Amino acid sequence: MKKIISTVFLFLLLAPQVQAISNGENLANEKCGACHLMGQITKEKLSRMAAPPYWIIGKKFQAANNNREESIISMMDYVYNPSAEKMLFPKETRERFGLMPSQKGLISESELRAVVEYIIDNSSK
Numbered sequence: 397m398k399k400i401i402s403t404v405f406l407f408l409l410l411a412p413q414v415q416a417i418s419n420g421e422n423l424a425n426e427k428c429g430a431c432h433l434m435g436q437i438t439k440e441k442l443s444r445m446a447a448p449p450y451w452i453i454g455k456k457f458q459a460a461n462n463n464r465e466e467s468i469i470s471m472m473d474y475v476y477n478p479s480a481e482k483m484l485f486p487k488e489t490r491e492r493f494g495l496m497p498s499q500k501g502l503i504s505e506s507e508l509r510a511v512v513e514y515i516i517d518n519s520s521k
């Protein structure tokens with residue numbers, strides 16, 4: 397009984413922190429990780445990479461926009477409405493990986509915002 401109580405206590409102690417640290421990162425892995433390298437770099441992820449990794453995306457959007465909020469808005473727009481004209485990556489990226497398919501209906505706006513904030517805040521300018 398004592399063991400159960402201490403296990404439950406430990407879980408309650410750790411669970412909220414784990415969630416707070418990695419909500420955006422977890423979602424990024426889940427929703428974008430099939431193509432993009434998101435979160436921790438592993439050999440396995442590198443071997444199946446089918447789109448640019450998150451930190452290069454973050455740098456591009458920060459360089460092309462005036463501030464954090466603008467970077468977030470324009471990245472969210474791209475994810476729902478990608479197009480060759482809007483692409484910040486050079487055309488070689490499209491030739492190699494193809495144009496990104498729209499993620500409309502696959503990720504909610506609030507989830508996407510958490511993902512995009514994670515990307516922007518974890519890639520230096």
Ligand code: HEC
Binds near residue numbers: 475479483485493
């Ligand atoms: C089915 C594969 C796939 C998924 C899933 C995917 N992407 Fe992409 N993404 C691509 C490819 C391919 C490119 C490179 C071509 C392009 O820019 O359209 C790309 C490019 C991008 C770009 C750069 C656009 C630019 O300016 O060139 C952003 C931003 C982006 N993805 C964000 C996301 C986010 C955020 C998610 C998850 C919500 C996501 N992607 C999910 C394939 C994917």
